[in-house]
Amino acid sequence: MYKxxxxxxxxxxxxxxxxxxxxxxxxxxxxxxxxxGDHGWTxxxxxxxxxxxxxxxxxxYVESVKYGADAERVIRQLAQSGHDLIFTTxxxxxxxxxxxxxxxxxxKFEHATGYKREHSNVSTYSARFYQGRTILxxxxxxxxxxxxxxxxxxxxxxxxxxxxxxMTLAAQKVNPNIKTKIVWVFSWYDPGKEAEAAQAxxxxxxxxxxxxxxxTAPVQTAEKAGIWSFGQASDMQRFAPKSILTSIIxxxxxxxxxxxxxxxxxxxxxxxxxxxxxxxxxAMSPYNKGMGADLVKEAKQLQKDLASGKIHSFTGPIYDxxxxxxxxxxxxxxxxxxxxxxxxxxxxxxxxxx
Amino acid sequence: MSLDISFIGILIGSIMASSVPLxxxxxxELITERSGVLNLGVEGMMIIGAISxxxxxxxxxxLFIAIIVSMLSGVIISLxxxxxxxxLLTNHVATGLALTIFGIGLSAMLGRDFVGIPGKDFxxxxxSLRESIPFFGPILFGHxxxxxxxxxxxxxxxxxxxxxxxxxxxxxxxxxxxxxxNQGINVIMVRYCCILYGGGxxxxxxxxxxxxxxxxxxxxxxxxxxxxxxxxxVFATWSPIKVLIGAIIFGGISILQLHMQAVGFRIPxxxxxxxxxxxxxxxxxxxxxxxxxxKLNTPTxxxxxxxxxx
Numbered sequence: 001m002y003k004x005x006x007x008x009x010x011x012x013x014x015x016x017x018x019x020x021x022x023x024x025x026x027x028x029x030x031x032x033x034x035x036x037g038d039h040g041w042t043x044x045x046x047x048x049x050x051x052x053x054x055x056x057x058x059x060x061y062v063e064s065v066k067y068g069a070d071a072e073r074v075i076r077q078l079a080q081s082g083h084d085l086i087f088t089t090x091x092x093x094x095x096x097x098x099x100x101x102x103x104x105x106x107x108k109f110e111h112a113t114g115y116k117r118e119h120s121n122v123s124t125y126s127a128r129f130y131q132g133r134t135i136l137x138x139x140x141x142x143x144x145x146x147x148x149x150x151x152x153x154x155x156x157x158x159x160x161x162x163x164x165x166x167m168t169l170a171a172q173k174v175n176p177n178i179k180t181k182i183v184w185v186f187s188w189y190d191p192g193k194e195a196e197a198a199q200a201x202x203x204x205x206x207x208x209x210x211x212x213x214x215x216t217a218p219v220q221t222a223e224k225a226g227i228w229s230f231g232q233a234s235d236m237q238r239f240a241p242k243s244i245l246t247s248i249i250x251x252x253x254x255x256x257x258x259x260x261x262x263x264x265x266x267x268x269x270x271x272x273x274x275x276x277x278x279x280x281x282x283a284m285s286p287y288n289k290g291m292g293a294d295l296v297k298e299a300k301q302l303q304k305d306l307a308s309g310k311i312h313s314f315t316g317p318i319y320d321x322x323x324x325x326x327x328x329x330x331x332x333x334x335x336x337x338x339x340x341x342x343x344x345x346x347x348x349x350x351x352x353x354x
Numbered sequence: 355m356s357l358d359i360s361f362i363g364i365l366i367g368s369i370m371a372s373s374v375p376l377x378x379x380x381x382x383e384l385i386t387e388r389s390g391v392l393n394l395g396v397e398g399m400m401i402i403g404a405i406s407x408x409x410x411x412x413x414x415x416x417l418f419i420a421i422i423v424s425m426l427s428g429v430i431i432s433l434x435x436x437x438x439x440x441x442l443l444t445n446h447v448a449t450g451l452a453l454t455i456f457g458i459g460l461s462a463m464l465g466r467d468f469v470g471i472p473g474k475d476f477x478x479x480x481x482s483l484r485e486s487i488p489f490f491g492p493i494l495f496g497h498x499x500x501x502x503x504x505x506x507x508x509x510x511x512x513x514x515x516x517x518x519x520x521x522x523x524x525x526x527x528x529x530x531x532x533x534x535x536n537q538g539i540n541v542i543m544v545r546y547c548c549i550l551y552g553g554g555x556x557x558x559x560x561x562x563x564x565x566x567x568x569x570x571x572x573x574x575x576x577x578x579x580x581x582x583x584x585x586x587x588v589f590a591t592w593s594p595i596k597v598l599i600g601a602i603i604f605g606g607i608s609i610l611q612l613h614m615q616a617v618g619f620r621i622p623x624x625x626x627x628x629x630x631x632x633x634x635x636x637x638x639x640x641x642x643x644x645x646x647x648x649k650l651n652t653p654t655x656x657x658x659x660x661x662x663x664x
Contacts, residue, residue, distance in 0.1 A: 035469055035572070035573045036469075037466075037469025037470040038469075038470070038572075039470045043470070064573060064574075150616070181616050181618070182615070182616075183612050183615045183616050184615060184623045185612075186623070186624075186627060189572075190577060191568045191570065191572050191575060192372075192563070192567065192568050192575070192577060193577075193612075195567075195568050196368075196372065196608070196609055196612055197612050197616075199368055199609075199612075200609065200612035200613045200615070200616045201616050203361060203364060203365065203368075203613065203616075204613065204616040204617060206616075215572065216472075216570070217568050217570070220472070220568075220569070220570075238472065239472050349618045350615070350618045350620075351620060353622065353623040353624065354622070
């Protein structure tokens with residue numbers, strides 16, 4: 001009897017410790033499009049990962065993962081190696097994420113900036129970066145002397161086009177003669193090309209440069225040329241201390257911590273998140289005093305109004321390039337329209353590459 | 355496009371700056387190939403040059419040391435290639451490819467601590483003349499010393515190959531290593547030297563990217579320029595001057611396509627992006643039509659393994 005009791009006790013201890021260690025083994029994986037040191041997009045996602053780690057949850061990451069077969073292989077490997085929650089942090093991972101999610105129903109997936117949730121274990125999340133673009137447009141419209149704003153764009157997807165439009169609309173409001181010149185580099189991350197694109201825009205008369213790409217090369221080029229620029233995704237101020245007016249910062253940390261804890265505690269469910277200035281997923285880095293105290297004040301006020309919802313980035317009347325009305329006077333664009341945006345507003349030069 | 359004359363001067367200046375890494379790497383590889391060795395490791399040697407140059411700049415804060423070390427590291431990594439192909443008689447193509455893969459991986463590992471550190475301004479020469487002379491100012495002045503060296507290099511290379519005894523030896527080794535060897539030339543030694551020289555130039559080309567052109571370290575920052583340099587050597591039919599022409603056309607159209615976008619040309623962007631590759635090939639094929647001249651310049655024993663029977 002005593003012997004049996006001891007046996008039960010030992011096995012009970014084993015069982016308990018095993019189940020505790022299994023619980024502690026909860027792991028979160030991250031897939032990045034660039035290196036963690038890009039000081040832009042991927043850097044900010046990795047800051048979010050570090051916050052999850054600080055909350056006592058194990059994480060791993062794979063950086064510089066290319067779209068396509070590579071992405072699927074990496075995501076699958078993370079799922080197979082016991083990760084319970086996987087964040088895929090770039091638009092191009094959309095199909096790969098859904099494909100792997102089908103084969104691993106017990107693993108949770110979070111895909112950034114996408115719209116496909118084909119299985120119940122896939123959530124999507126994104127930030128309303130366009131609110132930040134509205135602030136940039138306001139500042140740019142006030143500061144430009146050549147009335148030409150240079151914009152380095154990556155790929156012709158709604159997220160990028162939305163940013164171009166939001167910026168142009170805000171700039172037009174304070175300066176009706178504004179023109180937005182765009183150069184597409186067809187890459188998220190190619191410093192040489194981004195620098196050349198910035199130079200081309202400067203040579204074409206742009207005196208303010210902004211980017212929807214991930215490296216710091218454009219702001220460095222602007223610094224060299226002695227003109228204004230805006231940072232992207234992360235505070236790029238130290239790469240161009242004189243030139244940078246402000247940077248749009250993506251702050252993923254609170255969301256990542258919340259979702260990781262939910263997945264660990266079993267309360268995770270599928271959702272589609274689109275947070276902005278209000279929730280703090282989009283933030284602005286300190287404004288450069290070089291723009292003048294009045295303009296700093298205006299920018300801060302605009303930031304507050306966008307956060308509270310008093311001002312919407314896409315308030316009518318909004319016209320497309322041909323002059324057709326997109327949003328009627330007094331109306332604001334709904335999220336569906338924003339998510340599928342694929343035309344330029346009036347005042348943007350050129351065509352969207354097909 | 356605003357066709358004002360001073361703007362065209364600035365444009366030509368930036369085209370020149372963008373073609374420098376191609377000229378350096380292709381001129382180095384040209385000497386290697388003229389001695390009969392095909393080194394496909396250009397990309398790998400360039401990226402090693404880029405990281406070691408940048409790392410030394412951060413550590414020592416001295417750009418001169420950084421440039422020298424980047425060349426040395428190109429030399430050292432090409433020494434691996436030389437030892438394998440010349441002493442151990444491995445296949446040139448396979449070894450070169452391995453060198454590229456090795457270089458990209460090694461540089462990413464070495465570069466982990468150097469990502470995201472802002473670079474330093476590289477000193478430029480005659481910057482006051484650049485501003486004061488319209489049109490010619492931005493073309494001729496206000497560049498780094500490496501650019502002037504790069505534009506002189508094809509002419510020096512041409513002179514070296516055609517008019518010096520050493521150049522003759524290099525060509526002899528590349529055309530007929532057996533006869534050269536019978537003449538008492540140490541074929542292996544000559545090829546070693548040419549490989550190391552090529553490595554040094556590729557290292558410098560990489561350092562130009564990480565120290566001067568876009569002063570920062572980024573994983574895989576050569577972005578295929580090594581492969582373009584390799585292709586340039588072939589399409590230029592091993593003539594140094596044509597390498598220079600090809601590099602300028604490639605650099606020129608890569609920059610022009612961005613300007614055409616900024617101006618708002620209604621041409622599909624995807625076509626513009628493919629344009630540099632297309633145009634460079636077309637122009638080089640057209641200017642090298644003379645098949646007799648191609649034969650004259652082509653190293654006949656390119657990529658073949660040579661060993662001396664004892």
